[in-house]
Amino acid sequence: MIDWYCRSAVYGRNNRAHCALAVMEDNHAAIADASCHSLTLSRPHGGFDRMTVRRPPPAHPQSPDLTQLERIIGTLSDGVIRIAPDGHILSANQAALDMHGCDTLADLGMTVKAYGQRFDLRFKGGSEISKDATPMARLCRGESFEDLVVEVRKHKTREPDWIHRERGLILKDAADEPECLVLIICDATEAYEAEERFESMFNANPAPALIVRLDDLRFVRVNEGFLELSGWDRDQIIGHTLYDLDILAEAQQRDKAKALLKVWISVEKGPR
Structure with missing residues (x-):
């Protein structure tokens, strides 16, 4: 050279x-x-x-091929919605459309405002989310967020159609200005429905029952049967450890039972 x-x-x-x-x-x-x-x-x-002499190698393109990027996004099981800073919805992969019961991007809404007219959102088990506080609206204001659980239903319907676990990313350009907003959605509907079914069965069970988290042996659930049997309030149990509230105090093999729980082994009632 x-x-x-x-x-x-x-x-x-x-x-x-x-x-x-x-x-x-x-x-x-x-x-x-x-x-x-x-x-x-x-x-x-x-x-x-x-x-x-050597010819200089061609420069690599500065921006990715959007067609290839969209193909990759299209194969993901998570929903991905790309939004321009001005509120226009640029694209949504098939997973995102399915999580809203839509066939096309036009069904979802071509803008954040149009999306808000088609879908109503609530916090999980909580209050309605106003149109200026939805995940998309927060992204447009420059707010990123993690692990936001929302109930999504089509406008003017009472029951939620889906439960989403959402994450918001803001991608910036070389001048540190927002260039693209990304809403990533995980469909948590089945998981929460299974949890609700379990809660219903657990609470309806007349036999006294407690649930202990194995990581730290803290009580996380107690049913009405145990509260009636023990005479304790729920607040006296939830959050306390197996050592704070020693329900195994009179067990013949108390230490062995606790040791088994620590290594995630079931403790069964032995022969009399």
Whole structure:
């Protein structure tokens, strides 16, 4: 590779370069073909030298191929919605459309405002989310967020159609300005429905029952049967450990039972 300071001119026909003439700072003249693979060097007092030079590699594109990016996003099981900072919805993959019961992007809404007219959102088991506080609206205000659980239902319907676990990302350009907003959605409907069925069965069971979290042996659930049997209030149990509230105090193999629970092994009633 040769480096020089020069004045140059390009000669060619039909707007196509055939050769370039360069006058270098030491008054040597050089003629290079348009591909820059070879260079003929002419000396001031006659004679020619020919040498080979390397052509610089082509620069890599600065932005990704959006077509390929959309294809990759289209294969994801999570829903992905891309939003422009001005509130226009740029794209939604098939998973995101399915999580809203939509066939096309137009069904979802082409803007954040249109989306708000088609779908009503609530916090899980809580209050309605106003249109200016939805996940999309928060992204447009420059707010990112993690692990937001919302109930989604079509406008003017009473029961939620889906339960989403959502995450909001803000992608910025070189000037540190928002360039693209991304809403990532996980369909948590089945998981929460299964949890609700379990809660219903657990609370309706007349037999006294407690649930202990194995990581720290804290009580996380207690049913009405146990409260009636023990005479304790729910607040006296939930959040306390198996050592704070020792229900195994009179067990013959108390220490063994606790040791088994620590390594996630079931404790069963032995023979009398």
